[in-house]
Amino acid sequence: MKPAPFDYFAPTSVEEAVDRLAELGYSGKVLAGGQSLIPAMNFRMARPAALVDLNKIEELAYIRPTDDGGLAIGTMTRDSVVEDSDLVKQRFPIVAEVMPNIAHKQIRNRGTFGGAIAHADPAAQIPALTLLLDAKLKIISKKGERWVDAPDFFMGPFMTVLEPEDLLAEVLLPGLQPGTGSSYKQVSRQKGGYAQAAAITKVVMDGIKVKDVRVVLFSVGETAILTQEPARVLTGQVPTSEAIEAVAAYVAMNECDPGSDIHGTTEYRRNLVHVLVRRSLNEAIERAKK
Amino acid sequence: MADKVNVKITVNGKLYEREVEPRLLLSDFIRHDLGLTGTHVGCEHGLCGACTVLMNGESVRSCILFTVMADGAEIRTVESLGTMDNMHPLQEAFQEKHALQCGFCTPGILMTAVEFLDGNPNPTAEEAREAIDGNFCRCTGYENIVEAVQLAAKKMAAH
Numbered sequence: 001m002k003p004a005p006f007d008y009f010a011p012t013s014v015e016e017a018v019d020r021l022a023e024l025g026y027s028g029k030v031l032a033g034g035q036s037l038i039p040a041m042n043f044r045m046a047r048p049a050a051l052v053d054l055n056k057i058e059e060l061a062y063i064r065p066t067d068d069g070g071l072a073i074g075t076m077t078r079d080s081v082v083e084d085s086d087l088v089k090q091r092f093p094i095v096a097e098v099m100p101n102i103a104h105k106q107i108r109n110r111g112t113f114g115g116a117i118a119h120a121d122p123a124a125q126i127p128a129l130t131l132l133l134d135a136k137l138k139i140i141s142k143k144g145e146r147w148v149d150a151p152d153f154f155m156g157p158f159m160t161v162l163e164p165e166d167l168l169a170e171v172l173l174p175g176l177q178p179g180t181g182s183s184y185k186q187v188s189r190q191k192g193g194y195a196q197a198a199a200i201t202k203v204v205m206d207g208i209k210v211k212d213v214r215v216v217l218f219s220v221g222e223t224a225i226l227t228q229e230p231a232r233v234l235t236g237q238v239p240t241s242e243a244i245e246a247v248a249a250y251v252a253m254n255e256c257d258p259g260s261d262i263h264g265t266t267e268y269r270r271n272l273v274h275v276l277v278r279r280s281l282n283e284a285i286e287r288a289k290k
Numbered sequence: 291m292a293d294k295v296n297v298k299i300t301v302n303g304k305l306y307e308r309e310v311e312p313r314l315l316l317s318d319f320i321r322h323d324l325g326l327t328g329t330h331v332g333c334e335h336g337l338c339g340a341c342t343v344l345m346n347g348e349s350v351r352s353c354i355l356f357t358v359m360a361d362g363a364e365i366r367t368v369e370s371l372g373t374m375d376n377m378h379p380l381q382e383a384f385q386e387k388h389a390l391q392c393g394f395c396t397p398g399i400l401m402t403a404v405e406f407l408d409g410n411p412n413p414t415a416e417e418a419r420e421a422i423d424g425n426f427c428r429c430t431g432y433e434n435i436v437e438a439v440q441l442a443a444k445k446m447a448a449h
Contacts, residue, residue: 001334005292008312008358038354039335042315043355051312052446055359080348106339108353111349191423209348 003041007050022142032115069175075114094182130222138170181288197272201280220258248277317352328368339425342398368397379445389438391429
């Protein structure tokens with residue numbers, strides 16, 4: 001239970017960090033909060049030859065309001081800081097609602113918002129939030145900077161478009177439309193444990209009709225899943241309980257791919273998706289009406 | 291072998307300057323290098339919470355942090371709480387409520403509770419239960435721990 005040796009670099013600026021990452025290439029790995037990487041290294045499932053530790057780069061930890069009502073979140077912002085931020089509560093109540101479900105306080109005190117996105121665990125909450133909220137991800141390397149939309153960022157389980165020399169620097173969340181309602185529903189075996197299935201929904205209503213709806217699932221596929229059926233069926237319609245039920249059933253059968261393990265079968269977890277999509281749609285619509 | 295790194299870390303108010311291997315876990319630094327064996331190591335991969343210490347006032351799991359990441363930080367371990375003759379209100383409450391049996395998980399729970407009571411001086415049982423959701427106890431069934439955390443809150447308010 002001890003990590004293999006590695007070379008260690010602790011840059012104090014982004015410039016220094018991307019220079020180092022470019023020099024190290026495939027032998028380098030970014031260390032953010034370390035709350036997933038270090039356990040993997042303790043097991044020696046991960047054996048990076050060199051770590052570039054971002055913890056001393058103060059310019060990467062911030063939450064800044066943007067003019068469109070959104071937020072720019074620096075990659076090294078701790079999960080607990082996001083969780084407790086008044087700006088986050090005001091502008092993205094769904095983010096504040098989701099954060100306390102990530103592992104435990106001790107983990108959230110060190111884990112980082114950007115680290116979770118770069119790690120791309122299919123059972124993680126923050127990557128799912130980026131899909132829900134149309135996040136734009138700022139990537140910096142020695143070659144320059146580029147922006148990637150969240151749906152284009154995740155390639156598979158623990159796989160993203162990040163190259164070895166890349167640094168995920170900022171998460172930009174565009175402002176929500178006024179009157180957006182949202183809801184988070186998950187089932188896990190214990191508080192802080194991995195979700196067996198989870199659904200996050202946001203809805204904008206136009207009177208009694210749905211103007212815009214989005215449902216994201218996680219823990220039931222190779223990445224978080226931005227579902228298609230809710231928007232296809234419900235947009236412009238009155239969301240009757242029959243329509244919501246049909247959408248939830250369709251999503252559970254056709255838009256996720258849950259595995260079987262000792263905690264639950266594929267069939268059981270499809271059933272969870274069905275129930276959680278229904279509940280989160282209902283709650284998000286209720287909240288949007290207020 | 292990777293080069294050693296110089297770190298300066300304050301532990302329980304005392305500044306230590308050491309050369310450490312980058313891969314040295316903070317839990318091993320505390321126990322092996324500093325000899326502070328009050329911090330316990332259970333699972334060694336961030337599940338059980340036994341190794342919880344405070345880093346700049348925040349609870350962290352020392353088995354999933356490298357010592358080098360704590361360079362410049364202030365660490366508090368269970369040894370900072372009290373002595374046999376002059377126990378911390380949390381320690382008194384754990385004794386009075388019989389909130390430990392084997393005691394292996396206790397240091398981690400105490401340090402978790404220090405941070406928790408700092409932010410919530412009058413918790414409900416539900417809140418106390420949630421606060422220790424990252425700490426495994428395999429003996430007590432948690433009931434007495436929850437009661438002890440609440441009793442400690444009352445003791446600390448009376449101080």
